Amino acid sequence: AQSVSQHNHHVILSEAASLELGCNYSYGGTVNLFWYVQYPGQHLQLLLKYFSGDPLVKGIKGFEAEFIKSKFSFNLRKPSVQWSDTAEYFCAVSRYGGSQGNLIFGKGTKLSVKP
Amino acid sequence: DTEVTQTPKHLVMGMTNKKSLKCEQHMGHRAMYWYKQKAKKPPELMFVYSYEKLSINESVPSRFSPECPNSSLLNLHLHALQPEDSALYLCASSHLDGRAYEGYTFGSGTRLTVV
Numbered sequence: 001a002q003s004v005s006q007h008n009h010h011v012i013l014s015e016a017a018s019l020e021l022g023c024n025y026s027y028g029g030t031v032n033l034f035w036y037v038q039y040p041g042q043h044l045q046l047l048l049k050y051f052s053g054d055p056l057v058k059g060i061k062g063f064e065a066e067f068i069k070s071k072f073s074f075n076l077r078k079p080s081v082q083w084s085d086t087a088e089y090f091c092a093v094s095r096y097g098g099s100q101g102n103l104i105f106g107k108g109t110k111l112s113v114k115p
Numbered sequence: 116d117t118e119v120t121q122t123p124k125h126l127v128m129g130m131t132n133k134k135s136l137k138c139e140q141h142m143g144h145r146a147m148y149w150y151k152q153k154a155k156k157p158p159e160l161m162f163v164y165s166y167e168k169l170s171i172n173e174s175v176p177s178r179f180s181p182e183c184p185n186s187s188l189l190n191l192h193l194h195a196l197q198p199e200d201s202a203l204y205l206c207a208s209s210h211l212d213g214r215a216y217e218g219y220t221f222g223s224g225t226r227l228t229v230v
Contacts, residue, residue, distance in 0.1 A: 032218075044207075044221040049217070108156075
Protein backbone atom coordinates (compact mmCIF):
# COMPACT_ATOMS: atom_id res chain seq x y z
CA ALA A 1 0.00 0.00 0.00
CA GLN A 2 1.06 3.56 -0.59
CA SER A 3 2.35 5.54 2.36
CA VAL A 4 3.85 8.95 2.92
CA SER A 5 6.34 9.71 5.67
CA GLN A 6 7.14 13.15 6.95
CA HIS A 7 10.18 13.01 9.14
CA ASN A 8 9.61 16.00 11.34
CA HIS A 9 6.58 16.42 13.56
CA HIS A 10 7.39 19.97 14.68
CA VAL A 11 10.05 22.31 13.36
CA ILE A 12 10.90 25.56 15.12
CA LEU A 13 12.94 28.19 13.27
CA SER A 14 13.83 31.81 13.61
CA GLU A 15 12.95 34.25 10.85
CA ALA A 16 15.39 34.24 7.92
CA ALA A 17 16.50 30.68 8.68
CA SER A 18 16.45 28.15 5.85
CA LEU A 19 13.83 25.43 5.81
CA GLU A 20 13.83 21.88 4.59
CA LEU A 21 10.97 19.51 5.36
CA GLY A 22 11.42 15.88 4.48
CA CYS A 23 8.92 13.69 2.67
CA ASN A 24 9.35 10.12 1.53
CA TYR A 25 6.78 7.94 -0.16
CA SER A 26 6.49 4.27 -0.82
CA TYR A 27 5.12 3.36 -4.21
CA GLY A 28 6.98 1.76 -7.05
CA GLY A 29 5.09 3.28 -9.92
CA THR A 30 4.82 6.76 -11.32
CA VAL A 31 3.41 9.25 -8.87
CA ASN A 32 2.18 12.79 -8.63
CA LEU A 33 3.53 14.64 -5.62
CA PHE A 34 2.09 17.59 -3.76
CA TRP A 35 2.79 19.86 -0.84
CA TYR A 36 -0.19 21.47 0.86
CA VAL A 37 -0.11 24.12 3.57
CA GLN A 38 -2.72 24.77 6.23
CA TYR A 39 -2.41 28.08 8.03
CA PRO A 40 -3.99 28.26 11.49
CA GLY A 41 -7.75 28.18 11.17
CA GLN A 42 -7.64 28.07 7.39
CA HIS A 43 -8.16 25.52 4.65
CA LEU A 44 -5.61 23.43 2.84
CA GLN A 45 -3.85 25.28 0.04
CA LEU A 46 -1.72 23.77 -2.69
CA LEU A 47 1.88 25.01 -2.41
CA LEU A 48 3.33 23.14 -5.35
CA LYS A 49 3.09 19.93 -7.31
CA TYR A 50 5.23 17.63 -9.39
CA PHE A 51 3.98 15.33 -12.10
CA SER A 52 6.74 15.22 -14.74
CA GLY A 53 9.67 17.13 -16.19
CA ASP A 54 12.10 19.20 -14.17
CA PRO A 55 12.42 17.55 -10.74
CA LEU A 56 12.92 20.93 -9.11
CA VAL A 57 9.55 22.61 -8.86
CA LYS A 58 8.78 26.08 -7.66
CA GLY A 59 5.60 26.94 -5.86
CA ILE A 60 3.94 29.90 -4.30
CA LYS A 61 5.42 32.11 -1.56
CA GLY A 62 9.02 31.25 -2.40
CA PHE A 63 8.75 27.52 -1.71
CA GLU A 64 10.36 24.89 -3.87
CA ALA A 65 10.65 21.12 -3.77
CA GLU A 66 12.95 18.58 -5.35
CA PHE A 67 11.82 15.18 -6.54
CA ILE A 68 14.56 12.58 -6.19
CA LYS A 69 13.21 9.41 -7.72
CA SER A 70 16.02 7.17 -6.49
CA LYS A 71 15.35 8.21 -2.92
CA PHE A 72 11.54 8.29 -3.21
CA SER A 73 11.74 11.76 -1.76
CA PHE A 74 10.07 15.11 -2.34
CA ASN A 75 11.54 17.53 0.18
CA LEU A 76 10.19 21.04 0.60
CA ARG A 77 12.59 23.96 0.89
CA LYS A 78 12.58 27.69 1.43
CA PRO A 79 15.79 29.73 1.67
CA SER A 80 14.51 32.23 4.24
CA VAL A 81 11.36 31.69 6.28
CA GLN A 82 9.07 34.39 7.59
CA TRP A 83 6.84 34.50 10.64
CA SER A 84 3.86 34.24 8.27
CA ASP A 85 5.06 30.78 7.17
CA THR A 86 3.92 29.38 10.52
CA ALA A 87 1.55 26.61 9.49
CA GLU A 88 1.06 22.88 9.11
CA TYR A 89 2.63 21.39 5.98
CA PHE A 90 1.37 18.18 4.40
CA CYS A 91 3.08 16.13 1.75
CA ALA A 92 0.71 14.09 -0.42
CA VAL A 93 1.03 11.48 -3.13
CA SER A 94 -1.28 10.19 -5.79
CA ARG A 95 -0.63 7.58 -8.39
CA TYR A 96 -0.11 8.74 -11.94
CA GLY A 97 -2.99 7.93 -14.18
CA GLY A 98 -5.62 10.02 -12.51
CA SER A 99 -7.29 7.37 -10.47
CA GLN A 100 -9.51 9.30 -8.17
CA GLY A 101 -9.54 9.11 -4.44
CA ASN A 102 -5.98 8.08 -3.91
CA LEU A 103 -4.48 11.28 -2.58
CA ILE A 104 -2.58 10.01 0.43
CA PHE A 105 -1.37 12.52 3.01
CA GLY A 106 1.59 12.36 5.31
CA LYS A 107 1.01 13.09 8.99
CA GLY A 108 2.08 16.69 8.55
CA THR A 109 4.86 18.87 9.91
CA LYS A 110 4.06 21.83 12.08
CA LEU A 111 6.34 24.78 11.36
CA SER A 112 6.68 27.49 13.98
CA VAL A 113 8.68 30.57 12.98
CA LYS A 114 9.83 32.84 15.77
CA PRO A 115 9.89 36.56 14.95
CA ASP B 116 -14.38 30.77 -9.88
CA THR B 117 -11.54 28.74 -8.34
CA GLU B 118 -13.05 27.94 -4.99
CA VAL B 119 -14.80 25.19 -3.16
CA THR B 120 -17.46 26.64 -0.88
CA GLN B 121 -18.59 24.78 2.22
CA THR B 122 -21.48 25.61 4.48
CA PRO B 123 -21.93 25.96 7.36
CA LYS B 124 -18.49 26.89 8.67
CA HIS B 125 -19.37 25.73 12.17
CA LEU B 126 -22.01 23.29 13.36
CA VAL B 127 -22.94 22.06 16.80
CA MET B 128 -25.39 19.19 16.90
CA GLY B 129 -26.80 16.76 19.41
CA MET B 130 -26.47 13.04 19.04
CA THR B 131 -30.12 12.70 17.99
CA ASN B 132 -30.09 15.51 15.45
CA LYS B 133 -30.11 15.29 11.67
CA LYS B 134 -28.05 17.86 9.82
CA SER B 135 -26.39 18.28 6.43
CA LEU B 136 -23.10 19.71 5.26
CA LYS B 137 -22.98 21.30 1.84
CA CYS B 138 -20.21 21.76 -0.69
CA GLU B 139 -20.25 23.58 -4.02
CA GLN B 140 -17.75 24.15 -6.82
CA HIS B 141 -17.99 25.68 -10.29
CA MET B 142 -14.62 24.72 -11.72
CA GLY B 143 -15.95 21.94 -13.91
CA HIS B 144 -14.38 19.32 -11.67
CA ARG B 145 -16.06 15.93 -12.04
CA ALA B 146 -14.57 14.38 -8.91
CA MET B 147 -15.63 15.48 -5.44
CA TYR B 148 -14.44 14.24 -2.09
CA TRP B 149 -15.27 14.28 1.59
CA TYR B 150 -12.37 14.18 4.04
CA LYS B 151 -12.39 14.14 7.82
CA GLN B 152 -9.61 15.87 9.71
CA LYS B 153 -9.11 15.49 13.44
CA ALA B 154 -6.93 17.93 15.33
CA LYS B 155 -3.22 17.64 14.53
CA LYS B 156 -3.89 14.82 12.05
CA PRO B 157 -3.84 14.67 8.25
CA PRO B 158 -7.09 14.58 6.30
CA GLU B 159 -8.59 11.11 5.95
CA LEU B 160 -10.61 10.19 2.91
CA MET B 161 -14.27 9.31 3.52
CA PHE B 162 -16.03 9.32 0.15
CA VAL B 163 -15.30 9.95 -3.51
CA TYR B 164 -17.79 10.83 -6.20
CA SER B 165 -16.80 10.68 -9.85
CA TYR B 166 -19.23 11.80 -12.51
CA GLU B 167 -21.83 12.18 -9.76
CA LYS B 168 -21.61 8.53 -8.77
CA LEU B 169 -20.21 7.20 -5.52
CA SER B 170 -16.98 5.45 -6.41
CA ILE B 171 -15.22 5.08 -3.07
CA ASN B 172 -16.57 4.64 0.44
CA GLU B 173 -13.73 4.17 2.90
CA SER B 174 -15.78 2.01 5.25
CA VAL B 175 -17.49 5.03 6.72
CA PRO B 176 -20.29 4.34 9.26
CA SER B 177 -23.81 4.64 7.87
CA ARG B 178 -24.56 7.60 10.12
CA PHE B 179 -22.72 9.55 7.42
CA SER B 180 -24.64 9.59 4.14
CA PRO B 181 -23.20 11.38 1.09
CA GLU B 182 -25.17 12.71 -1.81
CA CYS B 183 -24.17 14.29 -5.10
CA PRO B 184 -27.25 15.91 -6.66
CA ASN B 185 -25.32 17.32 -9.63
CA SER B 186 -21.80 17.95 -10.84
CA SER B 187 -21.42 21.11 -8.74
CA LEU B 188 -22.91 20.03 -5.42
CA LEU B 189 -21.94 17.54 -2.76
CA ASN B 190 -23.81 16.98 0.49
CA LEU B 191 -23.02 15.00 3.60
CA HIS B 192 -26.06 14.04 5.64
CA LEU B 193 -25.46 13.42 9.32
CA HIS B 194 -27.66 11.44 11.68
CA ALA B 195 -27.14 9.99 15.14
CA LEU B 196 -23.52 11.05 15.36
CA GLN B 197 -21.23 10.35 18.27
CA PRO B 198 -19.00 12.82 20.11
CA GLU B 199 -15.94 11.19 18.52
CA ASP B 200 -17.27 12.31 15.14
CA SER B 201 -16.41 15.87 16.08
CA ALA B 202 -13.85 17.03 13.52
CA LEU B 203 -13.20 19.34 10.60
CA TYR B 204 -14.99 18.01 7.52
CA LEU B 205 -13.33 19.01 4.30
CA CYS B 206 -14.74 18.94 0.82
CA ALA B 207 -12.43 18.84 -2.18
CA SER B 208 -12.77 18.60 -5.91
CA SER B 209 -10.53 17.78 -8.82
CA HIS B 210 -10.47 16.94 -12.47
CA LEU B 211 -10.49 13.28 -13.37
CA ASP B 212 -8.42 11.20 -15.72
CA GLY B 213 -5.80 13.11 -17.62
CA ARG B 214 -5.99 16.26 -15.51
CA ALA B 215 -6.13 14.71 -12.05
CA TYR B 216 -2.45 15.51 -11.59
CA GLU B 217 -3.36 19.17 -11.23
CA GLY B 218 -4.28 18.46 -7.64
CA TYR B 219 -7.26 18.94 -5.45
CA THR B 220 -8.93 22.17 -4.44
CA PHE B 221 -10.08 22.09 -0.83
CA GLY B 222 -12.86 24.02 0.82
CA SER B 223 -12.44 25.78 4.17
CA GLY B 224 -14.23 22.99 5.95
CA THR B 225 -17.08 22.66 8.41
CA ARG B 226 -16.01 22.47 12.05
CA LEU B 227 -18.45 19.96 13.54
CA THR B 228 -19.00 19.50 17.25
CA VAL B 229 -21.25 16.69 18.45
CA VAL B 230 -22.58 17.15 21.97
